[in-house]
Amino acid sequence: MKYERKISEAVIKRLPRYYRFLEDLMNMGISRVSSKDLSVRTGLNPSQIRQDFYCFGGFGLQGYGYDVEFLFNEIKKILGLDAINNIVIIGAGNIGQALAKYFPQQKKGFKAVGIFDVKPSILGAKIGELEIQHVDKMGDCIRENNVKIAAITVPSLYAREAVDMAIKQGIKGIWNFAPTELKEVPDVVIENIHLIDSLMVLGYKVNNN
Amino acid sequence: MKYERKISEAVIKRLPRYYRFLEDLMNMGISRVSSKDLSVRTGLNPSQIRQDFYCFGGFGLQGYGYDVEFLFNEIKKILGLDAINNIVIIGAGNIGQALAKYFPQQKKGFKAVGIFDVKPSILGAKIGELEIQHVDKMGDCIRENNVKIAAITVPSLYAREAVDMAIKQGIKGIWNFAPTELKEVPDVVIENIHLIDSLMVLGYKVNNN
DNA sequence: TAGATTGTTAATCGATTAACAATC
């Protein structure tokens, strides 16, 4: 079965983009799309688009194209967005609070179920629907809500510690916002959002265009 | 001259990482590093590291390695971090406010000099050192501070409009936080931070590990 | 049926890695 083969990172990274565009098409009432159409809209090569879907067995019909809703739902399933994905946020600073407000109710398949910190002065404060709790309470929250993903929004210096703690409580995915490289841990996946890095790349391009 | 050749995207994206590691080395008082050392620390292949620096003419000494401070400063110059890079933030929602607090005073070479919105109820509010101003004032701010980069943190629906406005006022780089694909504009560089996409990729990996 | 467009293999392209001569 095609699913068995390892899907490359490059392909996975394009899936959310397809997903977004297909959602737009659905909202526009378009029910059918060809790889050529999608190419024009996404800027990707039509061969690449077909190749990407082919990794999962292919979702189209020769001579017709792709059914928008069907394709949308297939990608939804692949990305695991048909289930509830609960996340916890470690660190209730600027970014942590912004995330807590951003994922209130299963926004796009993800939902923040807890935000944690250690700073006494902010414990108990309400961020949207959530209350900032002490990290000591995190283990319970993770187990009760079957949480697999933790967003790390603490200062770099404490990132390692926060990650170790999260993994000990059963977390399998780290969404890291600290501008530091976290050491790989077996069976745990790390996805970095290095804002500064991204801004530096942009700065370079602006100055060298 | 080597600088003239087009540097690939992949190389540029690794530069901030080198920069961060070299800063760490400096803080640890380490003055000399080989590509093999850097390889162990960054997880990158030593050949790749040398190849990357070779793109810019090479910064090392045969039989010795690289001088940490020299290399750090060269990368700093390449990334344009030896100058002040002012940015404006369009959209004073959760993310916009978090960014404004994150770049108060030339943090890592970048400085937010203005944050703009249209919502009357929040205009005038202080975010750290900055006051939320109406977007009508943005043009003046961009010219006065020679701003080249705008962070877009408005809802997707208004992203296109915000970008057009920014470009009209002379912006050359768009740091886009709206979960939408912006159409390419000649002479303007776009760098996307698609938080949802990143989280979806993480979710996929967690479920398929 | 004829036309369209996928699924799938093959070719190309670019990025990563290996190798080693140059040289400090």
Next chain:
DNA sequence: TAGATTGTTAATCGATTAACAATC
């Protein structure tokens, strides 16, 4: 000088793109 490690070219690998037979 001998050892180390870069600069630089060559080989490998993987991702992208092209081509076209299959088939709706």
